[in-house]
Amino acid sequence: AQERAWRELCPDPSSLIGRTSVAVQDADADRLARRRDDVVAQVQEHYYAQPPRIERGWRHHLIDVDGRAYLDMVNNVAILGHGEPRLAHAVDAQMRRLNTNSRFHYGAIVELSERLASLAPDGLDTVMLVNSGSEAVDLALRIVRAVTGREDVLALTEAYHGWTIGADAVSTSLGDNPRALDTRPSWVHLLDAPNTYRGTHRGDDAHLYLPDALDRIAALDDAGVSLAGFIAEPLFGNGGGIALPDGYLAGVWAAIRARGGLCISDEVQVSYGRLGRHFWGFEQQGAVPDVITVAKAMGNGHPLGAVITSREVADAFAVEGSFFSSAGGSPVSCVVGTAVLDILESDGLQDNARVVGERLANGLRALAGAHPALGAVHGMGLYLGVEVVAGGPDAPDSAGAREICDALLDQGVIVQPTGDHKNVLKIKPPMTIDDAAVDRFLAALDRVLTWREARRA
Numbered sequence: 001a002q003e004r005a006w007r008e009l010c011p012d013p014s015s016l017i018g019r020t021s022v023a024v025q026d027a028d029a030d031r032l033a034r035r036r037d038d039v040v041a042q043v044q045e046h047y048y049a050q051p052p053r054i055e056r057g058w059r060h061h062l063i064d065v066d067g068r069a070y071l072d073m074v075n076n077v078a079i080l081g082h083g084e085p086r087l088a089h090a091v092d093a094q095m096r097r098l099n100t101n102s103r104f105h106y107g108a109i110v111e112l113s114e115r116l117a118s119l120a121p122d123g124l125d126t127v128m129l130v131n132s133g134s135e136a137v138d139l140a141l142r143i144v145r146a147v148t149g150r151e152d153v154l155a156l157t158e159a160y161h162g163w164t165i166g167a168d169a170v171s172t173s174l175g176d177n178p179r180a181l182d183t184r185p186s187w188v189h190l191l192d193a194p195n196t197y198r199g200t201h202r203g204d205d206a207h208l209y210l211p212d213a214l215d216r217i218a219a220l221d222d223a224g225v226s227l228a229g230f231i232a233e234p235l236f237g238n239g240g241g242i243a244l245p246d247g248y249l250a251g252v253w254a255a256i257r258a259r260g261g262l263c264i265s266d267e268v269q270v271s272y273g274r275l276g277r278h279f280w281g282f283e284q285q286g287a288v289p290d291v292i293t294v295a296k297a298m299g300n301g302h303p304l305g306a307v308i309t310s311r312e313v314a315d316a317f318a319v320e321g322s323f324f325s326s327a328g329g330s331p332v333s334c335v336v337g338t339a340v341l342d343i344l345e346s347d348g349l350q351d352n353a354r355v356v357g358e359r360l361a362n363g364l365r366a367l368a369g370a371h372p373a374l375g376a377v378h379g380m381g382l383y384l385g386v387e388v389v390a391g392g393p394d395a396p397d398s399a400g401a402r403e404i405c406d407a408l409l410d411q412g413v414i415v416q417p418t419g420d421h422k423n424v425l426k427i428k429p430p431m432t433i434d435d436a437a438v439d440r441f442l443a444a445l446d447r448v449l450t451w452r453e454a455r456r457a
């Protein structure tokens with residue numbers, strides 16, 4: 001009833017962006033938000049000077065405790081947007097019927113697993129369900145190590161794969177952990193990220209990253225290191241969606257496999273059609289991994305993740321290892337996972353990511369042409385990153401990115417900085433976003449950049 005009353009008061013949250021509506025203010029939520037700081041340990045740094053105190057959401061809008069609406073331009077999980085009633089209905093029905101741990105047999109787990117297997121490339125038809133991306137990555141690492149009987153794993157620099165002990169070991173992003181490169185366990189070996197914007201090989205030289213990688217793998221051979229596997233994102237998530245050089249993954253994966261190792265594609269950020277033209281991130285590299293890790297979008301915010309691999313690898317793991325997750329793949333999680341895929345397909349959100357994403361990228365490129373604070377626009381579909389630079393790639397401007405994010409927040413738009421230098425504006429809205437919202441965002445960014453330039457003049 002409260003929800004209905006709120007919708008009647010505020011049928012169009014976009015009309016509230018940047019304004020406060022006293023009518024939808026929620027005094028209880030305000031009191032809770034004040035108590036939050038006393039009891040909730042937030043280890044991760046905040047992105048904003050004044051983090052918004054969000055209370056509810058509707059599609060690609062969020063509303064804070066004062067009833068102020070924001071355009072949600074960066075949401076890693078809610079691909080369907082917020083407050084999706086079909087998802088709420090699926091959860092409600094399954095929760096009333098059955099929720100239990102996954103030691104039992106029930107239909108929901110079969111339906112979701114079949115659906116994922118049908119979306120994965122041929123041969124990758126076995127699914128293990130967990131609760132998060134970090135768990136999926138930890139499980140994938142355990143699988144490649146158990147199946148090959150080897151310990152060592154190759155990972156890229158500038159990458160983030162999660163917080164659990166295994167995922168953290170292969171996470172190298174200095175933006176998330178400035179000490180990341182000093183604290184690697186001895187079984188983790190690093191390959192320089194093929195960052196074509198800021199790394200050693202740029203522009204036409206990008207193809208040189210592949211021979212460098214093959215040299216690095218050969219050097220590990222010479223040092224007597226037998227790799228169990230290689231983990232990478234198929235698109236640079238941490239860098240704001242920088243594309244890997246053409247043929248890079250195919251070449252590195254072939255070299256790893258030639259030595260008996262297995263290749264993990266971490267699809268936690270880039271899958272589920274967000275790239276527009278492809279459902280999986282690895283498709284745009286034209287290569288097929290041995291193991292896929294996926295989470296985030298899978299549950300639209302409900303904790304859900306998976307490892308997808310071949311029957312052969314899964315069977316070998318069953319002999320050499322063990323795996324059980326109490327709530328991973330619970331009946332409620334599974335109906336959420338299936339409903340997310342149903343809605344994604346029935347609402348044509350992958351096509352929306354392609355079409356609206358193009359409008360967004362073109363608009364951002366036009367702004368980058370007009371405002372010197374913006375450098376390259378990376379990414380594809382609704383997975384974009386905009387460099388904030390003080391002159392060029394070698395002058396990443398993290399203070400500038402922060403200032404722009406704070407000023408956008410003031411304008412009722414949520415964007416966050418990412419990357420090793422925290423200078424890339426990460427733009428990853430719910431896949432429900434439409435032309436009108438994109439235009440509103442571009443106008444707000446234009447205003448903020450013009451205001452900064454006027455202030456400096």
Ligand code: PLP
Nearest residue numbers: 132133134160161162268269295
């Ligand atoms: N892998 C990638 C590429 C990620 O970006 C993340 C989270 O940001 C993870 C794994 C970990 O996922 P989770 O936060 O669900 O544990």
